[in-house]
């Protein structure tokens with residue numbers, strides 16, 4: 001899964017590494033993302049657009065051999081028309097409704113779709129049949145997820161009977177792939193976990209319970225977010241720091257200025273709450289996070305100089321700031337946080 005700029009990690013960087021690991025299939029959420037992947041992928045790897053594709057992009061998608069989801073008959077008819085026009089065979093995945101009630105082919109439309117797929121088999125290749133679970137991350141929705149799995153099984157049986165079988169069935173995202181390996185089918189759509197991020201505390205717990213190990217690192221976050229200290233200053237007791245009056249110095253303090261703000265993806269929720277690492281020590285955020293900078297308390301950190309490395313997420317000496325410290329302070333999911341990191345932040349592969 002490399003949608004959302006490879007979960008914020010950067011499509012060019014992640015693809016350069018993924019290809020070396022032998023990964024040959026990339027899934028994205030839009031035509032635009034597919035065009036980004038197309039620039040960096042090797043000739044022998046394929047792309048899948050999961051979800052929305054605009055009708056004006058169909059020809060381009062066909063010409064580039066990109067696989068895509070289909071979840072209604074009208075769209076399928078349009079695909080047949082464009083496939084005939086371009087002389088390309090469309091490589092499609094039928095996404096079926098199983099109870100998520102998002103995209104997904106209504107089962108009432110399934111017979112019609114099967115008919116079209118058989119009739120137009122020169123123009124349509126049924127690569128996959130799939131669905132998406134509505135929250136496999138939380139144990140609280142298990143009843144709903146198991147209903148979806150039952151529905152998916154029904155569809156699979158219907159297709160077997162109709163003698164129209166796809167090359168693969170797929171249902172599981174990271175959470176299901178870890179917690180319910182029995183629904184792995186032929187392919188798993190792993191996003192979050194591929195970047196070393198746990199989908200949720202529940203899934204982490206399931207893993208711990210099963211493996212009976214609380215140490216070890218089954219998943220390791222692959223990215224670190226760093227900047228540098230650009231300015232320091234001494235602030236007298238009782239002065240306010242930054243905008244407004246949310247932080248008042250309770251003693252004489254030394255303050256460090258960090259050249260990152262909410263415009264760069266550092267959440268405003270971290271105002272007066274977050275920490276950064278400088279010289280391996282935690283420096284608390286002082287006052288509010290501004291659009292392009294924020295301040296931290298460096299009073300107790302010795303030998304600080306402008307230009308020192310500042311870790312926003314990651315490890316420095318023996319200290320670590322994880323993604324969880326962000327998701328615990330806001331409603332942001334781990335996924336949400338990384339996928340929103342602006343594409344403009346320079347990214348480099350270090351290993």
Ligand SMILES: *Cc1c(COP(=O)(O)O)cnc(C)c1O
Nearest residue numbers: 001050132173174189190191192
């Ligand atoms: C994003 C996405 C996934 C991957 O989900 P993760 O929880 O990140 O593994 C799987 N399937 C679909 C349809 C998706 O949109």
